[in-house]
Amino acid sequence: MSTALIILGAGMGTRMNSDLPKVLHKIAGAPMLVHAMKAGASLEPEKTVIVAGHGAEKVTAAAVAWDPDVATVLQTEQLGTAHAVAQAKDALDGFAGDALVLYGDTPFIQPETLEAMAAARSNHDVVVLGFEAADPGRYGRLVTNGDTLERIVEFKDATDEERAITLCNSGVIMAKSDVLFDLISKVGNDNASEEYYLTDIIGIARDQGLSATVVSCDEAETLGVNSRAELAGAEAQFQSRARAAALADGITLSDPDTVYFAHDTVIGRDTIIEPNVVFGPDVTIESDTTIRAFSHLEGCHVSRGSIIGPYARLRPGAELAENTKVGNFVEIKNAQIAAGAKVNHLSYIGDATIGEKANIGAGTITCNYDGFFKHQTTIGREAFIGSNTMLVAPVTVGNGAMTGSGSVISDDVPDGALGLGRARQVTKAGFATKLFDMLRARKAKQSKGH
Numbered sequence: 001m002s003t004a005l006i007i008l009g010a011g012m013g014t015r016m017n018s019d020l021p022k023v024l025h026k027i028a029g030a031p032m033l034v035h036a037m038k039a040g041a042s043l044e045p046e047k048t049v050i051v052a053g054h055g056a057e058k059v060t061a062a063a064v065a066w067d068p069d070v071a072t073v074l075q076t077e078q079l080g081t082a083h084a085v086a087q088a089k090d091a092l093d094g095f096a097g098d099a100l101v102l103y104g105d106t107p108f109i110q111p112e113t114l115e116a117m118a119a120a121r122s123n124h125d126v127v128v129l130g131f132e133a134a135d136p137g138r139y140g141r142l143v144t145n146g147d148t149l150e151r152i153v154e155f156k157d158a159t160d161e162e163r164a165i166t167l168c169n170s171g172v173i174m175a176k177s178d179v180l181f182d183l184i185s186k187v188g189n190d191n192a193s194e195e196y197y198l199t200d201i202i203g204i205a206r207d208q209g210l211s212a213t214v215v216s217c218d219e220a221e222t223l224g225v226n227s228r229a230e231l232a233g234a235e236a237q238f239q240s241r242a243r244a245a246a247l248a249d250g251i252t253l254s255d256p257d258t259v260y261f262a263h264d265t266v267i268g269r270d271t272i273i274e275p276n277v278v279f280g281p282d283v284t285i286e287s288d289t290t291i292r293a294f295s296h297l298e299g300c301h302v303s304r305g306s307i308i309g310p311y312a313r314l315r316p317g318a319e320l321a322e323n324t325k326v327g328n329f330v331e332i333k334n335a336q337i338a339a340g341a342k343v344n345h346l347s348y349i350g351d352a353t354i355g356e357k358a359n360i361g362a363g364t365i366t367c368n369y370d371g372f373f374k375h376q377t378t379i380g381r382e383a384f385i386g387s388n389t390m391l392v393a394p395v396t397v398g399n400g401a402m403t404g405s406g407s408v409i410s411d412d413v414p415d416g417a418l419g420l421g422r423a424r425q426v427t428k429a430g431f432a433t434k435l436f437d438m439l440r441a442r443k444a445k446q447s448k449g450h
């Protein structure tokens with residue numbers, strides 16, 4: 001059965017105390033909304049509709065950046081979860097498949113859980129994702145009878161007996177799209193919050209003779225974020241899962257708790273990651289590489305056999321071929337480093353192409369920016385860039401060419417040539433001895449005077 005996702009994200013998120021819409025706060029480098037979209041993607045949805053409200057423009061931009069095909073609909077007034085879902089009705093007009101409702105602030109629902117819901121849907125009209133809560137608090141309670149879910153009662157409206165139920169509503173619901181909208185059209189707001197509760201559709205469905213059931217998941221999956229403290233807790237939960245997954249995937253983490261992954265980090269087997277390494281979004285590390293301590297990587301690709309760090313920074317567009325070496329206090333941005341090339345110490349390489357086995361000396365800087373435009377530096381294969389070379393881009397240093405240490409290179413250096421761009425050295429015999437003698441005498445005279 002084809003599926004459509006409806007992701008609710010209109011809530012203000014008052015407790016975040018933020019100008020940013022709640023669902024755009026990030027966990028592991030991606031907005032919570034994107035985590036929800038990624039979870040839903042496991043069902044290969046035909047359509048995705050985001051219900052936005054507060055900060056709808058920003059929410060739309062973030063959703064479209066992840067998946068250009070998503071539709072956003074506006075819920076101008078937050079009148080409750082049923083009212084929110086109802087806003088997606090027109091966007092799904094004529095859609096004959098299932099609709100799955102997710103919350104944009106509930107980022108950790110696992111693909112297997114959604115697959116279990118989809119499987120349960122083949123035997124039931126409505127499927128609700130529930131969990132056994134350690135502390136059921138203010139969650140909606142699932143009133144069941146055997147396998148059948150009879151209704152959901154919100155905490156505010158529940159009797160003491162109902163409040164004693166520990167099986168709670170995660171908010172994730174699945175039903176055939178037209179059935180869902182039909183049930184929602186019958187929901188009223190005669191309750192403690194005067195809101196249109198999505199949860200009311202279960203009782204309505206049962207009254208119509210439709211079947212409803214619960215699929216259960218681990219409580220950790222249903223974790224919702226309402227405050228900065230909960231956001232930090234969600235980040236910690238993500239990181240501990242990512243660390244365990246990396247170890248299981250055959251990656252050595254010498255101090256796992258100090259390594260931070262992004263939502264999309266990809267690392268090959270037998271890679272070694274030393275302590276205090278941070279991965280921003282969009283990093284791929286191939287097998288058999290070493291990422292040494294205190295390195296920061298984002299938007300980069302590191303090929304097999306390379307050694308990065310300690311204290312290296314790889315920024316977006318850094319493409320490192322096999323067996324490259326990037327050492328301490330080196331920053332690389334938007335640059336292709338060919339196989340076997342080395343940039344070992346204290347360098348900035350931006351907007352550049354470095355040829356195979358080139359050696360970039362300590363303190364080399366590509367001067368890539370003139371205050372208005374970025375310019376390209378090209379360094380040939382087996383070129384040798386002397387320490388403290390300033391490469392004033394656009395500039396090319398040819399294959400097998402070299403530059404003298406301390407040079408400012410603003411003209412191209414042809415293949416096999418030496419580029420020298422520094423003042424010629426002047427050496428004055430005995431000058432230092434004379435100067436020191438003079439200064440020593442002056443100092444002695446001064447201290448006698450005191």
Ligand code: UD1
Pocket residue numbers: 008009010011012051053075077078079080081082083084103104105138139140141152154168169170171196197198199224
């Ligand atoms: C909801 C459920 C409750 C469940 C809990 C799980 C209802 C009535 N209650 O309660 O049974 O245990 O989630 O966390 O559904 N939203 C909108 N527009 C609205 C209202 C809400 O987009 O008008 C969005 C919110 O941004 C949020 C989600 O829907 O992402 C849930 O809303 P929230 O107000 O947190 O519902 P709860 O009271 O927590």
Ligand code: MG
Pocket residue numbers: 224
């Ligand atoms: Mg909530």
